[in-house]
Amino acid sequence: MKAVETIVIGCSTGGPGALARLLGALDHRLPASVVVCSHATSSPHTMCHLLAQHSTLPVIEACEREPLRGGMVQVAPPDYHLLIERGRRFALSVDEPVGFSRPSIDVLFGSAAEACGEGLIAVILTGANADGAAGLACVRRAGGAAIVQQPDDAAAPAMPRAALELAGADHCVALDEMASLINRLCMT
Amino acid sequence: MNPVALNLSGIDPELDDIELNLFVSAMRQRHGYDFAQYAPASLKRRVYQLVEQHRTSNISTLTGRLLHDPTFLPQVLEGLSVPVSDMFRDPPVFRALREQVLPALSVYPRITIWQAGCARGQEIYSLAILLEEAGLYDRCQIYATDFNDAALRQAREGIYPAREAQAWSRNYQAAGGTCSLADYYSARYDFIKLDQRLRRNVVFADHNLVTDAVFCEAQLVLCRNVLIYFSNPLQNRVLAMFRDSLLPGGFLCLGLRENLALAPAARDFEALDSSLRLFRRCPEPVHDEGG
The missing domain is CATH 3.40.50.150 (Vaccinia Virus protein VP39)
Structure with a gap:
C-alpha cells in the first residue's frame, strides 16, 4: 500500500469542536499534509486561530498555487472552493456554491482523489448536510481510504450518514478513536 | 441538488485526460478559444458539469457536438466562464x-x-x-x-x-x-x-x-x-x-x-x-x- 501523503477532512455543523479534538490528538510527527474544508461561518483568522490552539501540527490557511506541506494543517479560505491540482498544489475557484456550500467538501475531495490517488485518506466528520458524500466515493474509487465518524457519535449525524450511504467507508469510528487510527495509518 | 460532475470522474483518469485534451483542442482549432493554460482541476470540473448538464455520456460526445453543431458554442462558453459575483463583494x-x-x-x-x-x-x-x-x-x-x-x-x-x-x-x-x-x-x-x-x-x-x-x-x-x-x-x-x-x-x-x-x-x-x-x-x- 502506498504511504499516506495527504489527509483531507470535511465537516460542517459542529465541525470546529470536532476538528479541535481530532487535530489535538494527532501525532506531532505526522508526515502527511492535512487539508481541512469546513463550512464554518466564522472568519478565517478565527478558524485558523481556534484550530491552532488545539492542533499538535501548525495550522495555516491554504494558499493558491502553493504546495501542500507535510506535517501541517492547511485550511480552506472562506467563500472559495479549494482544489488540489496534480503535483499536489492548491487551486481556488469561485464557481457556484455546491449544495449551498463554498468551500464544498465534494469539490475538495473530488480533486484530491485525482491528484493523490492511493496516498490519500479522506475523513467525514459531523455535519447537517450531504456535502462530501460524492467526493468520498471518488476518493475510494481512486484507491484512497475513507474514514467516517460514527453518525451516533457526531454532533450532527446527517453528513456522516450520507457519506456512509453513498460511498461507504473503510473505517467508521467514534471521534475519540479517530486520531489514533490516523496516526497508525500514517506512521507505519 | 446533484453533486454535479463528481459521479463521472476518477473511473479512468488516463482516459479522462485524453478526452479533455481533445475537447481543449477542438475549442482552440475550431473556435479559437484557448483553454490549454487554464488550471486543470477547475477546468476539468467545469467540463464535467457540461457533460452532466447536457446529459451526454462522456466528454467526447460533448466534443463531437462542439465540432458539428454551430449553436452549441455559446452554451459551452457559458459553462466555462466565471459568471458568479455579487455587488460590492468583499x-x-x-x-x-x-x-x-x-x-x-x-x-x-x-x-x-x-x-x-x-x-x-x-x-x-x-x-x-x-x-x-x-x-x-x-x-x-x-x-x-x-x-x-x-x-x-x-x-x-x-x-x-x-x-x-x-x-x-x-x-x-x-x-x-x-x-x-x-x-x-x-x-x-x-x-x-x-x-x-x-x-x-x-x-x-x-x-x-x-x-x-x-x-x-x-x-x-x-x-x-x-x-x-x-x-x-x-x-x-x-x-x-x-x-x-x-x-x-x-x-x-x-x-x-x-x-x-x-x-x-x-x-x-x-x-x-x-x-x-x-x-x-x-x-x-x-x-x-x-x-
Missing part, C-alpha cells in the same frame, strides 16, 4: 477603492478604467456607484470586458434576482456607501434592475485575456478572481498585460486570495494594501542620464 476592497484609489484618480482630467472579466456586471455597477458618489463618473471611460457574450448581454441589462438585494445592500453600506443601494435600482416582481444611467460611460466589449492584447491606457484595472483559474505562465502573461495597460502609478485590484509569488511580472507592482490585493504599477525605471 466590502473592505470597495471601501479602499472609495477612500484611497478614487482620491488619487481625481487629479486626472480623464480617467480610464478597465474591468477584465466583468461577467454579469455586478462589480461594474458597484464601481459606477462609487464613481458617481465621488463626483468622478462623468470624467470616466470604463471598459468592461469578458469572453462570454451571454454574460456581457446580462451585464448590459443589469437585471439581477431580487433575493440578492438585501445582502448587496449590506455590502454597499459596509463599503462606506452614503446613500441607499435601493436609490440605484428599481424592483419589479422577483428582479431588480440597476439604473441604466450607471452605464452611460461603460463600454461592454468582448475581450479574451488569453488571446487578445492591450487595448487601452488605464489608471485602474480590476480583475478579481479571474487569474485564479490560470496556470502560472498564463497568470504571469496576463499580469504583464495589465502592467502594460496601466499608466505608471496606476492601480490594480485583484481578488482577495490571489497569490502572485510565482509571477515575475509582479515585480513591476508595489502593494498599496497587500491584504486587499491592491497594487500600483511601479514608475518606469529611472535611467541614469549622466556620464
Whole structure:
C-alpha cells in the first residue's frame, strides 16, 4: 500500500469542536499534509486561530498555487472552493456554491482523489448536510481510504450518514478513536 | 441538488485526460478559444458539469457536438466562464477603492478604467456607484470586458434576482456607501434592475485575456478572481498585460486570495494594501542620464 501523503477532512455543523479534538490528538510527527474544508461561518483568522490552539501540527490557511506541506494543517479560505491540482498544489475557484456550500467538501475531495490517488485518506466528520458524500466515493474509487465518524457519535449525524450511504467507508469510528487510527495509518 | 460532475470522474483518469485534451483542442482549432493554460482541476470540473448538464455520456460526445453543431458554442462558453459575483463583494476592497484609489484618480482630467472579466456586471455597477458618489463618473471611460457574450448581454441589462438585494445592500453600506443601494435600482416582481444611467460611460466589449492584447491606457484595472483559474505562465502573461495597460502609478485590484509569488511580472507592482490585493504599477525605471 502506498504511504499516506495527504489527509483531507470535511465537516460542517459542529465541525470546529470536532476538528479541535481530532487535530489535538494527532501525532506531532505526522508526515502527511492535512487539508481541512469546513463550512464554518466564522472568519478565517478565527478558524485558523481556534484550530491552532488545539492542533499538535501548525495550522495555516491554504494558499493558491502553493504546495501542500507535510506535517501541517492547511485550511480552506472562506467563500472559495479549494482544489488540489496534480503535483499536489492548491487551486481556488469561485464557481457556484455546491449544495449551498463554498468551500464544498465534494469539490475538495473530488480533486484530491485525482491528484493523490492511493496516498490519500479522506475523513467525514459531523455535519447537517450531504456535502462530501460524492467526493468520498471518488476518493475510494481512486484507491484512497475513507474514514467516517460514527453518525451516533457526531454532533450532527446527517453528513456522516450520507457519506456512509453513498460511498461507504473503510473505517467508521467514534471521534475519540479517530486520531489514533490516523496516526497508525500514517506512521507505519 | 446533484453533486454535479463528481459521479463521472476518477473511473479512468488516463482516459479522462485524453478526452479533455481533445475537447481543449477542438475549442482552440475550431473556435479559437484557448483553454490549454487554464488550471486543470477547475477546468476539468467545469467540463464535467457540461457533460452532466447536457446529459451526454462522456466528454467526447460533448466534443463531437462542439465540432458539428454551430449553436452549441455559446452554451459551452457559458459553462466555462466565471459568471458568479455579487455587488460590492468583499466590502473592505470597495471601501479602499472609495477612500484611497478614487482620491488619487481625481487629479486626472480623464480617467480610464478597465474591468477584465466583468461577467454579469455586478462589480461594474458597484464601481459606477462609487464613481458617481465621488463626483468622478462623468470624467470616466470604463471598459468592461469578458469572453462570454451571454454574460456581457446580462451585464448590459443589469437585471439581477431580487433575493440578492438585501445582502448587496449590506455590502454597499459596509463599503462606506452614503446613500441607499435601493436609490440605484428599481424592483419589479422577483428582479431588480440597476439604473441604466450607471452605464452611460461603460463600454461592454468582448475581450479574451488569453488571446487578445492591450487595448487601452488605464489608471485602474480590476480583475478579481479571474487569474485564479490560470496556470502560472498564463497568470504571469496576463499580469504583464495589465502592467502594460496601466499608466505608471496606476492601480490594480485583484481578488482577495490571489497569490502572485510565482509571477515575475509582479515585480513591476508595489502593494498599496497587500491584504486587499491592491497594487500600483511601479514608475518606469529611472535611467541614469549622466556620464
